[in-house]
Amino acid sequence: MLGYLFVCFLFFISLVLLHITKKRISQQGSKLPPGSMGWPYVGETLQLYSQDPNVFFASKQKRYGEIFKTNILGCPCVMLASPAAARFVLSTQAHLFKPTYPKSKEKLIGPSALFYQQGEYHTRLRKLVQGAFMPEAIRKLVPDVEAAAISSSESWAGGHIVNTYNEMKKFSFDVAILAIFGHLDNCYKGELKKNYCIIDKGYNSFPTRLPGTRYRKAVLARERLSQILVEIMCQRKERKVVEKDLLGSLMNSQDEKGRILTDEQIADNIIGVVFAAQDTTASALAWLFKYLHEDKKLLEAVKAEQKAIFQANNQGSRPLTWAQCRNMTLTKRVISETLRMASIISFTFREAVTDVEYKGYVIPKGWKVMPLFRNIHHNPELFPDPQKFNPSRFKVAPKPNTFLPFGNGVHSCPGNELAKLEMLILVHHLVTKFRWEVERSQNGVQYCPFPVPHNGLPARFWKE
Numbered sequence: 001m002l003g004y005l006f007v008c009f010l011f012f013i014s015l016v017l018l019h020i021t022k023k024r025i026s027q028q029g030s031k032l033p034p035g036s037m038g039w040p041y042v043g044e045t046l047q048l049y050s051q052d053p054n055v056f057f058a059s060k061q062k063r064y065g066e067i068f069k070t071n072i073l074g075c076p077c078v079m080l081a082s083p084a085a086a087r088f089v090l091s092t093q094a095h096l097f098k099p100t101y102p103k104s105k106e107k108l109i110g111p112s113a114l115f116y117q118q119g120e121y122h123t124r125l126r127k128l129v130q131g132a133f134m135p136e137a138i139r140k141l142v143p144d145v146e147a148a149a150i151s152s153s154e155s156w157a158g159g160h161i162v163n164t165y166n167e168m169k170k171f172s173f174d175v176a177i178l179a180i181f182g183h184l185d186n187c188y189k190g191e192l193k194k195n196y197c198i199i200d201k202g203y204n205s206f207p208t209r210l211p212g213t214r215y216r217k218a219v220l221a222r223e224r225l226s227q228i229l230v231e232i233m234c235q236r237k238e239r240k241v242v243e244k245d246l247l248g249s250l251m252n253s254q255d256e257k258g259r260i261l262t263d264e265q266i267a268d269n270i271i272g273v274v275f276a277a278q279d280t281t282a283s284a285l286a287w288l289f290k291y292l293h294e295d296k297k298l299l300e301a302v303k304a305e306q307k308a309i310f311q312a313n314n315q316g317s318r319p320l321t322w323a324q325c326r327n328m329t330l331t332k333r334v335i336s337e338t339l340r341m342a343s344i345i346s347f348t349f350r351e352a353v354t355d356v357e358y359k360g361y362v363i364p365k366g367w368k369v370m371p372l373f374r375n376i377h378h379n380p381e382l383f384p385d386p387q388k389f390n391p392s393r394f395k396v397a398p399k400p401n402t403f404l405p406f407g408n409g410v411h412s413c414p415g416n417e418l419a420k421l422e423m424l425i426l427v428h429h430l431v432t433k434f435r436w437e438v439e440r441s442q443n444g445v446q447y448c449p450f451p452v453p454h455n456g457l458p459a460r461f462w463k464e
Protein backbone atom coordinates (compact mmCIF):
# COMPACT_ATOMS: atom_id res chain seq x y z
CA MET A 1 0.00 0.00 0.00
CA LEU A 2 2.80 2.36 0.99
CA GLY A 3 4.61 1.53 -2.26
CA TYR A 4 1.47 2.33 -4.22
CA LEU A 5 1.08 5.68 -2.46
CA PHE A 6 4.76 6.47 -3.12
CA VAL A 7 4.36 5.77 -6.85
CA CYS A 8 1.22 7.98 -6.94
CA PHE A 9 3.17 10.70 -5.15
CA LEU A 10 6.03 10.51 -7.66
CA PHE A 11 3.54 10.53 -10.51
CA PHE A 12 1.89 13.65 -9.10
CA ILE A 13 5.21 15.45 -8.49
CA SER A 14 6.45 14.64 -12.03
CA LEU A 15 3.23 15.99 -13.54
CA VAL A 16 3.44 19.16 -11.48
CA LEU A 17 7.11 19.73 -12.42
CA LEU A 18 6.48 19.13 -16.11
CA HIS A 19 3.43 21.42 -15.97
CA ILE A 20 5.45 24.20 -14.28
CA THR A 21 8.24 23.87 -16.86
CA LYS A 22 5.77 23.90 -19.77
CA LYS A 23 3.95 26.97 -18.35
CA ARG A 24 7.20 28.88 -17.81
CA ILE A 25 8.37 27.98 -21.31
CA SER A 26 5.07 28.92 -23.01
CA GLN A 27 5.05 32.26 -21.13
CA GLN A 28 8.40 32.95 -22.83
CA GLY A 29 6.76 32.21 -26.21
CA SER A 30 8.89 29.10 -26.83
CA LYS A 31 8.09 25.41 -26.83
CA LEU A 32 9.76 22.22 -25.69
CA PRO A 33 11.12 19.90 -28.38
CA PRO A 34 8.80 17.09 -29.54
CA GLY A 35 9.04 13.66 -27.93
CA SER A 36 7.65 11.60 -25.09
CA MET A 37 8.60 11.83 -21.41
CA GLY A 38 7.39 8.26 -20.77
CA TRP A 39 6.26 7.17 -17.33
CA PRO A 40 6.61 9.36 -14.26
CA TYR A 41 10.06 9.09 -12.67
CA VAL A 42 11.30 6.12 -14.76
CA GLY A 43 10.53 8.02 -17.96
CA GLU A 44 11.64 5.94 -20.94
CA THR A 45 14.47 4.19 -19.11
CA LEU A 46 12.92 0.74 -19.56
CA GLN A 47 12.46 1.25 -23.30
CA LEU A 48 16.10 2.38 -23.56
CA TYR A 49 17.55 -0.53 -21.59
CA SER A 50 15.25 -3.27 -22.86
CA GLN A 51 16.42 -2.86 -26.46
CA ASP A 52 19.56 -1.96 -28.34
CA PRO A 53 20.09 1.73 -27.39
CA ASN A 54 20.88 2.52 -31.01
CA VAL A 55 17.47 1.26 -32.08
CA PHE A 56 15.89 3.41 -29.38
CA PHE A 57 17.70 6.57 -30.55
CA ALA A 58 17.24 5.83 -34.26
CA SER A 59 13.48 5.19 -33.92
CA LYS A 60 13.07 8.43 -31.96
CA GLN A 61 14.97 10.36 -34.59
CA LYS A 62 12.81 8.85 -37.33
CA ARG A 63 9.66 9.84 -35.48
CA TYR A 64 10.54 13.31 -34.17
CA GLY A 65 13.49 14.55 -36.23
CA GLU A 66 16.90 15.84 -35.18
CA ILE A 67 15.84 17.19 -31.78
CA PHE A 68 13.57 15.40 -29.33
CA LYS A 69 12.93 15.16 -25.61
CA THR A 70 12.74 12.14 -23.35
CA ASN A 71 13.26 11.20 -19.71
CA ILE A 72 15.98 8.75 -18.66
CA LEU A 73 16.48 7.66 -15.02
CA GLY A 74 14.36 10.54 -13.78
CA CYS A 75 16.31 13.16 -15.75
CA PRO A 76 14.55 15.13 -18.46
CA CYS A 77 16.79 15.06 -21.54
CA VAL A 78 16.98 16.64 -24.95
CA MET A 79 18.68 14.52 -27.59
CA LEU A 80 20.28 16.07 -30.63
CA ALA A 81 21.08 14.10 -33.75
CA SER A 82 22.45 16.61 -36.26
CA PRO A 83 26.00 17.89 -36.91
CA ALA A 84 24.84 21.49 -36.44
CA ALA A 85 23.25 20.69 -33.08
CA ALA A 86 26.35 18.81 -31.86
CA ARG A 87 28.48 21.81 -32.84
CA PHE A 88 26.08 24.19 -31.06
CA VAL A 89 26.25 22.25 -27.76
CA LEU A 90 29.90 21.19 -27.78
CA SER A 91 31.60 24.03 -29.53
CA THR A 92 29.98 27.36 -30.42
CA GLN A 93 27.65 27.61 -27.37
CA ALA A 94 29.61 25.29 -25.07
CA HIS A 95 29.48 27.90 -22.27
CA LEU A 96 25.70 27.33 -21.99
CA PHE A 97 26.24 23.67 -21.06
CA LYS A 98 28.31 21.96 -18.39
CA PRO A 99 29.64 18.40 -18.14
CA THR A 100 27.50 16.17 -15.97
CA TYR A 101 28.31 12.76 -14.46
CA PRO A 102 26.82 10.82 -11.53
CA LYS A 103 28.57 11.69 -8.24
CA SER A 104 29.24 8.00 -7.53
CA LYS A 105 31.33 7.76 -10.71
CA GLU A 106 33.07 11.08 -10.08
CA LYS A 107 34.15 9.72 -6.69
CA LEU A 108 35.88 6.71 -8.26
CA ILE A 109 37.81 8.68 -10.85
CA GLY A 110 38.40 11.85 -8.84
CA PRO A 111 36.31 15.05 -8.86
CA SER A 112 39.18 17.25 -10.10
CA ALA A 113 39.64 15.20 -13.30
CA LEU A 114 39.54 17.12 -16.56
CA PHE A 115 36.23 15.91 -17.92
CA TYR A 116 34.17 17.06 -14.90
CA GLN A 117 35.51 20.59 -15.14
CA GLN A 118 34.75 23.82 -16.95
CA GLY A 119 36.05 27.40 -16.99
CA GLU A 120 39.54 28.50 -15.99
CA TYR A 121 40.61 25.30 -14.19
CA HIS A 122 39.54 23.22 -17.18
CA THR A 123 41.43 25.46 -19.61
CA ARG A 124 44.61 25.25 -17.52
CA LEU A 125 44.47 21.47 -17.16
CA ARG A 126 43.50 20.93 -20.73
CA LYS A 127 46.61 22.78 -21.95
CA LEU A 128 48.77 20.45 -19.85
CA VAL A 129 47.04 17.23 -20.92
CA GLN A 130 46.82 18.25 -24.56
CA GLY A 131 50.48 19.28 -24.52
CA ALA A 132 51.53 15.84 -23.29
CA PHE A 133 49.65 14.06 -26.12
CA MET A 134 50.42 16.36 -29.05
CA PRO A 135 52.16 14.77 -32.07
CA GLU A 136 55.47 16.43 -31.10
CA ALA A 137 55.26 14.87 -27.65
CA ILE A 138 54.09 11.38 -28.58
CA ARG A 139 56.44 10.80 -31.52
CA LYS A 140 59.19 9.87 -29.04
CA LEU A 141 56.90 7.13 -27.69
CA VAL A 142 56.97 5.11 -30.94
CA PRO A 143 59.74 2.68 -29.83
CA ASP A 144 58.10 2.04 -26.45
CA VAL A 145 54.60 1.61 -27.92
CA GLU A 146 56.13 -0.75 -30.48
CA ALA A 147 57.79 -2.79 -27.72
CA ALA A 148 54.41 -2.99 -25.91
CA ALA A 149 52.69 -4.08 -29.17
CA ILE A 150 55.29 -6.81 -29.79
CA SER A 151 55.12 -8.13 -26.25
CA SER A 152 51.26 -8.14 -26.26
CA SER A 153 50.89 -9.81 -29.65
CA GLU A 154 53.53 -12.47 -28.82
CA SER A 155 51.51 -13.39 -25.74
CA TRP A 156 48.41 -14.27 -27.81
CA ALA A 157 50.19 -16.58 -30.25
CA GLY A 158 49.87 -20.35 -29.95
CA GLY A 159 46.29 -21.00 -31.01
CA HIS A 160 44.63 -20.81 -27.57
CA ILE A 161 41.40 -18.81 -27.27
CA VAL A 162 41.99 -15.22 -26.33
CA ASN A 163 39.41 -12.66 -25.24
CA THR A 164 40.46 -9.98 -27.71
CA TYR A 165 38.86 -7.07 -25.83
CA ASN A 166 40.53 -8.01 -22.53
CA GLU A 167 43.92 -8.32 -24.26
CA MET A 168 43.42 -4.92 -25.89
CA LYS A 169 42.64 -3.48 -22.46
CA LYS A 170 46.01 -4.72 -21.18
CA PHE A 171 47.75 -3.16 -24.17
CA SER A 172 45.95 0.21 -23.96
CA PHE A 173 46.63 0.31 -20.21
CA ASP A 174 50.36 -0.23 -20.80
CA VAL A 175 50.44 2.53 -23.43
CA ALA A 176 48.56 4.95 -21.15
CA ILE A 177 51.07 4.26 -18.35
CA LEU A 178 53.95 4.92 -20.77
CA ALA A 179 52.46 8.22 -21.88
CA ILE A 180 51.78 9.32 -18.31
CA PHE A 181 54.92 8.14 -16.48
CA GLY A 182 57.48 7.22 -19.13
CA HIS A 183 59.42 4.21 -17.80
CA LEU A 184 57.77 3.33 -14.53
CA ASP A 185 59.19 0.85 -12.04
CA ASN A 186 57.51 -2.56 -12.62
CA CYS A 187 56.51 -2.82 -8.99
CA TYR A 188 54.53 0.46 -9.16
CA LYS A 189 53.09 -0.54 -12.51
CA GLY A 190 51.82 -3.81 -11.05
CA GLU A 191 50.26 -2.04 -8.07
CA LEU A 192 48.58 0.55 -10.31
CA LYS A 193 47.22 -2.19 -12.57
CA LYS A 194 45.91 -4.30 -9.69
CA ASN A 195 44.05 -1.43 -8.05
CA TYR A 196 42.82 0.12 -11.28
CA CYS A 197 41.28 -3.26 -12.25
CA ILE A 198 39.23 -3.19 -9.03
CA ILE A 199 37.97 0.31 -9.89
CA ASP A 200 37.16 -0.84 -13.39
CA LYS A 201 35.02 -3.70 -12.02
CA GLY A 202 33.20 -1.44 -9.57
CA TYR A 203 32.62 1.48 -11.90
CA ASN A 204 29.31 0.26 -13.30
CA SER A 205 28.09 -1.47 -10.15
CA PHE A 206 25.42 -0.19 -7.78
CA PRO A 207 26.96 2.58 -5.62
CA THR A 208 26.71 1.54 -1.97
CA ARG A 209 28.93 1.80 1.12
CA LEU A 210 28.16 -1.80 2.12
CA PRO A 211 31.40 -3.69 2.78
CA GLY A 212 32.29 -6.42 0.29
CA THR A 213 30.36 -4.87 -2.62
CA ARG A 214 32.13 -4.11 -5.88
CA TYR A 215 31.54 -0.40 -5.47
CA ARG A 216 32.96 -0.32 -1.93
CA LYS A 217 36.01 -2.31 -3.03
CA ALA A 218 36.50 0.18 -5.87
CA VAL A 219 36.36 3.13 -3.45
CA LEU A 220 39.05 1.48 -1.30
CA ALA A 221 41.19 0.69 -4.37
CA ARG A 222 40.85 4.35 -5.38
CA GLU A 223 42.24 5.42 -2.00
CA ARG A 224 45.18 3.05 -2.43
CA LEU A 225 45.82 4.41 -5.94
CA SER A 226 46.11 7.93 -4.50
CA GLN A 227 48.69 6.71 -2.00
CA ILE A 228 50.74 4.98 -4.72
CA LEU A 229 50.64 8.09 -6.90
CA VAL A 230 51.75 10.31 -4.01
CA GLU A 231 54.67 7.94 -3.43
CA ILE A 232 55.69 8.12 -7.11
CA MET A 233 55.48 11.93 -6.98
CA CYS A 234 57.61 12.04 -3.80
CA GLN A 235 60.30 9.96 -5.48
CA ARG A 236 60.35 12.30 -8.47
CA LYS A 237 60.61 15.34 -6.21
CA GLU A 238 63.57 13.76 -4.40
CA ARG A 239 65.33 12.99 -7.70
CA LYS A 240 64.79 16.62 -8.77
CA VAL A 241 64.61 15.60 -12.44
CA VAL A 242 62.05 17.40 -14.59
CA GLU A 243 60.42 14.69 -16.74
CA LYS A 244 58.62 15.60 -19.95
CA ASP A 245 55.72 13.12 -19.59
CA LEU A 246 52.20 13.96 -18.40
CA LEU A 247 53.06 13.49 -14.73
CA GLY A 248 56.03 15.84 -15.16
CA SER A 249 53.84 18.50 -16.82
CA LEU A 250 51.24 18.30 -14.07
CA MET A 251 53.84 18.39 -11.26
CA ASN A 252 55.69 21.35 -12.71
CA SER A 253 52.76 23.49 -13.73
CA GLN A 254 52.19 26.88 -12.13
CA ASP A 255 49.34 29.22 -12.97
CA GLU A 256 49.84 32.99 -13.43
CA LYS A 257 49.54 33.46 -9.63
CA GLY A 258 52.27 30.87 -9.05
CA ARG A 259 49.85 28.24 -7.73
CA ILE A 260 50.81 24.61 -8.26
CA LEU A 261 48.41 21.68 -8.56
CA THR A 262 47.79 19.67 -5.37
CA ASP A 263 48.74 15.98 -5.19
CA GLU A 264 45.02 15.20 -5.15
CA GLN A 265 44.34 17.20 -8.32
CA ILE A 266 47.24 15.46 -10.03
CA ALA A 267 46.08 11.99 -8.91
CA ASP A 268 42.51 12.65 -10.12
CA ASN A 269 43.82 13.63 -13.53
CA ILE A 270 46.20 10.71 -13.88
CA ILE A 271 43.41 8.26 -13.07
CA GLY A 272 41.06 10.26 -15.31
CA VAL A 273 43.41 9.85 -18.26
CA VAL A 274 43.81 6.10 -17.70
CA PHE A 275 40.04 5.83 -17.50
CA ALA A 276 39.51 7.85 -20.71
CA ALA A 277 42.25 5.98 -22.57
CA GLN A 278 41.82 2.31 -21.73
CA ASP A 279 38.36 0.98 -22.63
CA THR A 280 37.83 3.34 -25.55
CA THR A 281 41.01 2.32 -27.37
CA ALA A 282 40.53 -1.36 -26.47
CA SER A 283 37.00 -1.35 -27.84
CA ALA A 284 38.11 0.36 -31.07
CA LEU A 285 40.88 -2.25 -31.54
CA ALA A 286 38.55 -5.18 -30.92
CA TRP A 287 36.14 -3.84 -33.59
CA LEU A 288 39.01 -3.21 -35.97
CA PHE A 289 40.16 -6.85 -35.68
CA LYS A 290 36.59 -8.02 -36.27
CA TYR A 291 36.05 -5.86 -39.35
CA LEU A 292 39.40 -6.88 -40.84
CA HIS A 293 38.69 -10.54 -40.18
CA GLU A 294 35.32 -10.26 -41.95
CA ASP A 295 36.76 -8.67 -45.12
CA LYS A 296 39.60 -10.83 -46.43
CA LYS A 297 40.21 -8.59 -49.46
CA LEU A 298 40.62 -5.56 -47.26
CA LEU A 299 42.85 -7.53 -44.89
CA GLU A 300 45.13 -8.48 -47.80
CA ALA A 301 45.35 -4.82 -48.85
CA VAL A 302 46.23 -3.73 -45.31
CA LYS A 303 48.80 -6.55 -45.14
CA ALA A 304 50.36 -5.36 -48.39
CA GLU A 305 50.67 -1.81 -47.03
CA GLN A 306 52.22 -3.05 -43.78
CA LYS A 307 54.48 -5.68 -45.37
CA ALA A 308 56.05 -2.98 -47.56
CA ILE A 309 57.04 -1.11 -44.38
CA PHE A 310 58.16 -4.38 -42.75
CA GLN A 311 60.45 -5.10 -45.69
CA ALA A 312 61.76 -1.54 -45.77
CA ASN A 313 62.70 -2.13 -42.13
CA ASN A 314 64.78 -5.17 -43.07
CA GLN A 315 62.11 -7.76 -42.21
CA GLY A 316 61.17 -5.85 -39.07
CA SER A 317 64.71 -5.85 -37.65
CA ARG A 318 64.71 -2.05 -37.64
CA PRO A 319 62.09 -0.25 -35.51
CA LEU A 320 59.08 1.56 -36.93
CA THR A 321 59.53 5.30 -37.34
CA TRP A 322 57.10 8.13 -36.70
CA ALA A 323 57.16 9.01 -40.41
CA GLN A 324 56.22 5.42 -41.36
CA CYS A 325 53.28 5.51 -38.93
CA ARG A 326 52.09 8.81 -40.40
CA ASN A 327 52.14 7.30 -43.90
CA MET A 328 50.01 4.20 -43.33
CA THR A 329 47.30 5.63 -45.57
CA LEU A 330 45.00 2.63 -45.94
CA THR A 331 45.35 1.51 -42.32
CA LYS A 332 44.44 5.04 -41.21
CA ARG A 333 41.27 4.89 -43.31
CA VAL A 334 40.42 1.51 -41.78
CA ILE A 335 40.78 3.07 -38.33
CA SER A 336 38.54 5.99 -39.25
CA GLU A 337 35.89 3.67 -40.67
CA THR A 338 36.10 1.51 -37.53
CA LEU A 339 35.54 4.58 -35.38
CA ARG A 340 32.56 5.61 -37.52
CA MET A 341 30.95 2.16 -37.67
CA ALA A 342 31.49 1.25 -34.02
CA SER A 343 30.98 4.80 -32.67
CA ILE A 344 32.61 3.83 -29.37
CA ILE A 345 31.29 6.93 -27.62
CA SER A 346 27.76 6.76 -29.01
CA PHE A 347 26.71 9.99 -27.30
CA THR A 348 27.81 12.35 -24.58
CA PHE A 349 26.04 14.26 -21.80
CA ARG A 350 25.90 17.91 -20.90
CA GLU A 351 23.51 19.93 -18.71
CA ALA A 352 21.97 23.26 -19.71
CA VAL A 353 23.15 25.95 -17.25
CA THR A 354 20.38 28.31 -18.37
CA ASP A 355 17.28 28.10 -20.60
CA VAL A 356 18.75 27.67 -24.10
CA GLU A 357 16.95 28.46 -27.35
CA TYR A 358 17.73 26.16 -30.28
CA LYS A 359 15.86 26.22 -33.61
CA GLY A 360 12.67 27.61 -32.04
CA TYR A 361 12.73 25.13 -29.14
CA VAL A 362 13.80 25.74 -25.62
CA ILE A 363 16.10 23.45 -23.67
CA PRO A 364 15.20 24.25 -20.06
CA LYS A 365 17.89 24.98 -17.46
CA GLY A 366 18.95 21.79 -15.64
CA TRP A 367 17.89 19.44 -18.45
CA LYS A 368 20.43 16.97 -19.76
CA VAL A 369 21.52 17.41 -23.36
CA MET A 370 22.85 14.52 -25.39
CA PRO A 371 24.53 14.97 -28.78
CA LEU A 372 24.09 11.57 -30.49
CA PHE A 373 27.36 10.86 -32.31
CA ARG A 374 26.26 7.44 -33.52
CA ASN A 375 23.10 8.80 -35.17
CA ILE A 376 25.24 11.33 -37.03
CA HIS A 377 27.77 8.65 -38.09
CA HIS A 378 24.97 6.36 -39.29
CA ASN A 379 22.92 8.97 -41.13
CA PRO A 380 22.70 7.82 -44.80
CA GLU A 381 22.60 11.43 -45.99
CA LEU A 382 26.02 12.01 -44.44
CA PHE A 383 27.55 8.53 -44.90
CA PRO A 384 25.85 6.66 -47.78
CA ASP A 385 25.13 2.98 -47.08
CA PRO A 386 26.14 3.54 -43.44
CA GLN A 387 26.01 -0.13 -42.35
CA LYS A 388 28.65 -1.09 -44.90
CA PHE A 389 32.26 -1.13 -43.70
CA ASN A 390 33.87 0.93 -46.40
CA PRO A 391 37.19 2.64 -45.55
CA SER A 392 37.41 4.17 -49.02
CA ARG A 393 34.72 6.67 -48.03
CA PHE A 394 37.54 8.39 -46.08
CA LYS A 395 39.48 9.06 -49.30
CA VAL A 396 37.58 12.34 -49.12
CA ALA A 397 37.59 14.22 -45.81
CA PRO A 398 34.16 14.06 -44.13
CA LYS A 399 32.10 17.27 -44.05
CA PRO A 400 32.72 19.44 -40.96
CA ASN A 401 31.05 18.18 -37.75
CA THR A 402 29.87 14.92 -39.30
CA PHE A 403 32.70 12.71 -38.05
CA LEU A 404 32.98 13.04 -34.28
CA PRO A 405 34.53 9.87 -32.81
CA PHE A 406 36.65 12.07 -30.55
CA GLY A 407 33.91 14.62 -29.81
CA ASN A 408 34.13 18.30 -30.61
CA GLY A 409 34.98 21.61 -28.95
CA VAL A 410 36.40 22.33 -25.52
CA HIS A 411 36.09 18.78 -24.17
CA SER A 412 37.09 16.94 -27.35
CA CYS A 413 39.55 14.08 -26.91
CA PRO A 414 43.12 15.26 -26.23
CA GLY A 415 44.36 11.66 -26.59
CA ASN A 416 43.14 11.11 -30.15
CA GLU A 417 46.61 11.14 -31.75
CA LEU A 418 47.96 8.67 -29.21
CA ALA A 419 44.93 6.40 -29.67
CA LYS A 420 45.48 6.35 -33.45
CA LEU A 421 49.24 5.83 -33.08
CA GLU A 422 48.87 2.79 -30.84
CA MET A 423 46.26 1.29 -33.17
CA LEU A 424 48.52 1.74 -36.20
CA ILE A 425 51.49 0.15 -34.46
CA LEU A 426 49.51 -2.82 -33.17
CA VAL A 427 47.94 -3.44 -36.59
CA HIS A 428 51.41 -3.33 -38.17
CA HIS A 429 52.66 -6.16 -35.94
CA LEU A 430 49.45 -8.13 -36.11
CA VAL A 431 49.08 -8.31 -39.88
CA THR A 432 52.76 -8.74 -40.71
CA LYS A 433 53.38 -11.62 -38.29
CA PHE A 434 50.10 -13.27 -37.34
CA ARG A 435 46.92 -14.78 -38.70
CA TRP A 436 43.83 -15.01 -36.55
CA GLU A 437 40.45 -16.71 -36.51
CA VAL A 438 37.44 -15.38 -34.67
CA GLU A 439 35.43 -18.06 -32.84
CA ARG A 440 32.09 -18.99 -34.47
CA SER A 441 28.86 -16.95 -34.10
CA GLN A 442 30.41 -13.89 -32.55
CA ASN A 443 27.93 -11.42 -33.93
CA GLY A 444 26.22 -8.83 -31.80
CA VAL A 445 27.22 -6.06 -29.46
CA GLN A 446 27.68 -5.88 -25.72
CA TYR A 447 27.74 -2.61 -23.82
CA CYS A 448 30.58 -2.49 -21.24
CA PRO A 449 29.37 0.41 -21.24
CA PHE A 450 31.12 1.09 -24.56
CA PRO A 451 30.02 -1.12 -27.43
CA VAL A 452 32.26 -4.20 -27.59
CA PRO A 453 31.95 -7.21 -29.95
CA HIS A 454 29.97 -10.06 -28.38
CA ASN A 455 31.90 -11.84 -25.57
CA GLY A 456 34.91 -9.62 -26.18
CA LEU A 457 35.58 -11.28 -29.56
CA PRO A 458 37.09 -14.66 -28.61
CA ALA A 459 39.78 -15.45 -31.19
CA ARG A 460 42.86 -17.62 -31.83
CA PHE A 461 46.16 -16.21 -33.03
CA TRP A 462 49.04 -18.00 -34.75
CA LYS A 463 52.47 -16.73 -35.75
CA GLU A 464 52.89 -16.97 -39.54
Ligand code: HEM
Pocket (backbone or CB within 6 Å): 114, 115, 116, 126, 129, 133, 176, 179, 272, 273, 276, 277, 278, 280, 281, 284, 344, 345, 348, 349, 404, 405, 406, 407, 408, 410, 411, 412, 413, 414, 415, 416, 418, 419
Ligand atom coordinates in the same frame (compact mmCIF):
# COMPACT_ATOMS: atom_id res chain seq x y z
C1 HEM B 1 39.67 5.23 -29.69
C2 HEM B 1 39.97 5.78 -28.55
C3 HEM B 1 39.28 6.99 -27.96
C4 HEM B 1 38.04 7.51 -28.23
C5 HEM B 1 36.99 6.99 -29.22
C6 HEM B 1 37.87 8.68 -27.40
C7 HEM B 1 36.77 9.51 -27.43
C8 HEM B 1 36.62 10.65 -26.63
C9 HEM B 1 35.50 11.55 -26.71
C10 HEM B 1 34.30 11.41 -27.64
C11 HEM B 1 35.71 12.53 -25.79
C12 HEM B 1 34.80 13.73 -25.52
C13 HEM B 1 33.72 13.39 -24.52
C14 HEM B 1 32.75 14.52 -24.29
O1 HEM B 1 32.73 15.50 -25.04
O2 HEM B 1 32.00 14.42 -23.34
C15 HEM B 1 36.96 12.24 -25.11
C16 HEM B 1 37.50 13.00 -24.09
C17 HEM B 1 38.68 12.69 -23.47
N1 HEM B 1 39.60 11.73 -23.85
FE1 HEM B 1 39.37 10.36 -25.31
N2 HEM B 1 39.00 8.85 -26.63
C18 HEM B 1 39.89 7.84 -26.96
C19 HEM B 1 41.17 7.66 -26.45
C20 HEM B 1 41.77 8.48 -25.51
C21 HEM B 1 43.13 8.35 -25.07
C22 HEM B 1 44.15 7.33 -25.59
C23 HEM B 1 43.31 9.30 -24.11
C24 HEM B 1 44.55 9.67 -23.31
C25 HEM B 1 45.71 9.19 -23.47
C26 HEM B 1 42.06 10.03 -23.96
C27 HEM B 1 41.84 11.07 -23.07
C28 HEM B 1 40.68 11.82 -23.01
C29 HEM B 1 40.45 12.86 -22.01
C30 HEM B 1 41.41 13.26 -20.89
C31 HEM B 1 39.19 13.42 -22.30
C32 HEM B 1 38.50 14.56 -21.56
C33 HEM B 1 38.80 15.90 -22.25
C34 HEM B 1 38.12 17.08 -21.60
O3 HEM B 1 37.14 16.93 -20.89
O4 HEM B 1 38.61 18.21 -21.84
N3 HEM B 1 41.16 9.51 -24.84
N4 HEM B 1 37.51 11.09 -25.66
